[in-house]
Amino acid sequence: MRAEIEKFVGKLRQSFAENSFVKLTLGNYKGEDEHLQKISVRWVETKKGGGLAFQSRFDTRDVVKNFDPDEAIGRISKYLEAGFRSAHLFTIRNDFQLIIGKKNARLTASKPTFANKPYASHDREKKHPVDPNAYYLKALGIANDDGKIRADQRDKWKQINKFVEVLAGLIENSSLKDKTNLRIVDMGSGKGYLTFALYDYLSKSSRPYEGGGSRSDAPESALQITGIELSPDLVALCNDIARACGFDGLNFIEGTIADSELHDANILIALHACDTATDDALYKGITANAEIIVAAPCCHKEIKKQMKPPELLAGILKHPVMLERTAETVTDGLRSMLLESKGYKTKMFEFVATAHTPKNNLLVATKQDNPKNREKINKQIDDIRTEFNIDHQKLADLLN
Numbered sequence: 292m293r294a295e296i297e298k299f300v301g302k303l304r305q306s307f308a309e310n311s312f313v314k315l316t317l318g319n320y321k322g323e324d325e326h327l328q329k330i331s332v333r334w335v336e337t338k339k340g341g342g343l344a345f346q347s348r349f350d351t352r353d354v355v356k357n358f359d360p361d362e363a364i365g366r367i368s369k370y371l372e373a374g375f376r377s378a379h380l381f382t383i384r385n386d387f388q389l390i391i392g393k394k395n396a397r398l399t400a401s402k403p404t405f406a407n408k409p410y411a412s413h414d415r416e417k418k419h420p421v422d423p424n425a426y427y428l429k430a431l432g433i434a435n436d437d438g439k440i441r442a443d444q445r446d447k448w449k450q451i452n453k454f455v456e457v458l459a460g461l462i463e464n465s466s467l468k469d470k471t472n473l474r475i476v477d478m479g480s481g482k483g484y485l486t487f488a489l490y491d492y493l494s495k496s497s498r499p500y501e502g503g504g505s506r507s508d509a510p511e512s513a514l515q516i517t518g519i520e521l522s523p524d525l526v527a528l529c530n531d532i533a534r535a536c537g538f539d540g541l542n543f544i545e546g547t548i549a550d551s552e553l554h555d556a557n558i559l560i561a562l563h564a565c566d567t568a569t570d571d572a573l574y575k576g577i578t579a580n581a582e583i584i585v586a587a588p589c590c591h592k593e594i595k596k597q598m599k600p601p602e603l604l605a606g607i608l609k610h611p612v613m614l615e616r617t618a619e620t621v622t623d624g625l626r627s628m629l630l631e632s633k634g635y636k637t638k639m640f641e642f643v644a645t646a647h648t649p650k651n652n653l654l655v656a657t658k659q660d661n662p663k664n665r666e667k668i669n670k671q672i673d674d675i676r677t678e679f680n681i682d683h684q685k686l687a688d689l690l691n
C-alpha cells in the first residue's frame with residue numbers, strides 16, 4: 292500500500308517539476324475528523340509567486356490555505372495515510388487515480404482530462420474584463436478547473452463582468468480616476484464574487500498611484516476593498532481565498548451594514564442587500580461622503596406593506612402584481628431622489644437583461660460639486676410620500 296502511495300506522490304512531484312500539474316482532489320475520507328469531506332488542490336498565482344491552494348470542504352463550510360509545493364507534497368502524503376481513500380491527480384500528460392483499500396492500494400493512469408495548463412491564462416485571447424482562470428472563480432464554484440465557466444453559473448459570470456465594466460467606467464469618468472489610494476466597501480458581500488472580481492481588475496489596471504507607474508506595480512495598500520457580511524462562514528471563506536490569491540488589500544469583516552464603520556470610503560457598493568439593508572448601505576455611503584455609490588436593491592418589502600394607492604390609481608393598483616411593481620418603483624425612485632437631495636446625481640438602468648436575473652436595476656449615484664434644486668426635490672419626495680401614504684422609508688428616516 293505504501294509503495295502505491297509513494298508512486299502517486301512521485302507523480303505529483305514530477306508534475307510540479309515539469310510544470311504539468313492541473314489539479315488534485317482527495318475524497319472518500321474515512322479519517323478522524325467527522326466534518327471533513329474532501330479537499331481540492333489547485334495552483335494559484337499571486338504577486339509573490341505560485342503556490343498550491345488547498346480548499347477543504349467541511350459539512351457546512353470551506354476552508355482555503357496556501358502551501359508551497361514541498362509543503363503541499365508533505366501534506367498530501369499525510370492525508371493519504373490518515374483517512375483519504377481516493378486521490379485523483381490531473382496533469383496535462385495523464386490523469387492518475389489512487390484508490391486505497393483496507394489492505395491494498397491501486398494506482399491507475401489514464402488519458403489527460405485537461406489538454407492545457409489552466410493557469411497559462413496570459414496566453415489566451417482576452418475577451419472579458421474578468422479572467423475566467425482566476426483562482427477565486429474556481430474556489431467559489433463559478434469556473435471549472437480549465438477556466439471554463441460552469442453552465443449553471445453563466446448568468447452570474449455575465450453579472451460579474453458587467454459589474455466590473457460598469458465600475459471601471461464610473462471610476463474612469465470621475466475624480467477618482469487619478470486618485471492614488473482607492474478605498475471601496477462592498478456591503479452585504481455574500482460569497483464575494485463581485486468583490487474579488489473588482490479587486491482583481493482594479494489591482495491589475497493601469498491606474499496611476501502615488502509612487503508612479505501603473506496600479507499593477509502599486510503597493511497593495513493603494514487599493515483597499517472591504518466586504519461587510521453577516522455570515523461568519525462566508526467571511527472566513529472569503530478571507531481565506533483572498534489570502535490564497537495574495538490579495539493583500541482585500542478583506543472581509545463579519546457584521547451588519549448598519550453597525551459597520553466606514554471611515555473614508557470613496558466607493559460604496561451594495562448589491563442585492565435585502566430589503567432595507569440597501570437603505571442602511573446608502574446611508575453609510577452618504578454619511579461617508581463616498582464619491583460613487585452603487586446599489587442593486589432587492590426584496591422591496593418596506594413600502595409595499597404601507598402603500599395605499601392614490602384614488603386615481605386605485606383601478607390599476609388593485610392587482611397585487613401591479614401594486615408590487617409600483618412599490619418597487621416608488622421605493623427605488625425615492626431612494627434615488629433622496630440621494631439627489633444629498634448632492635448626488637443619479638442614474639438607474641438595467642444592469643443585465645431580465646432573463647439573467649429579475650433583480651437587475653442598478654442605482655448609480657455620483658457626488659456633484661454644485662448640486663441644485665435640493666428644496667424642490669425634498670418637496671417632491673414629501674408629495675410622493677403623502678400621495679402613497681408612506682409613513683416610513685428607511686433611508687429618509689435615517690437621513691432625518
Ligand SMILES: C[S@@+](CC[C@H](N)C(=O)[O-])C[C@H]1O[C@@H](n2cnc3c(N)ncnc32)[C@H](O)[C@@H]1O
Nearest residue numbers: 479480481520521522546547548562563565568
Ligand atoms: C443576495 S446576497 C448578495 C451578495 C452579493 N452582494 C452579490 O450580489 O452577489 C445578500 C448578502 O447580504 C448579506 N446581508 C443581508 N443583510 C445584511 C446586513 N444587514 N448586513 C450585512 N450583510 C447583510 C446576506 O448575508 C447575503 O450574504
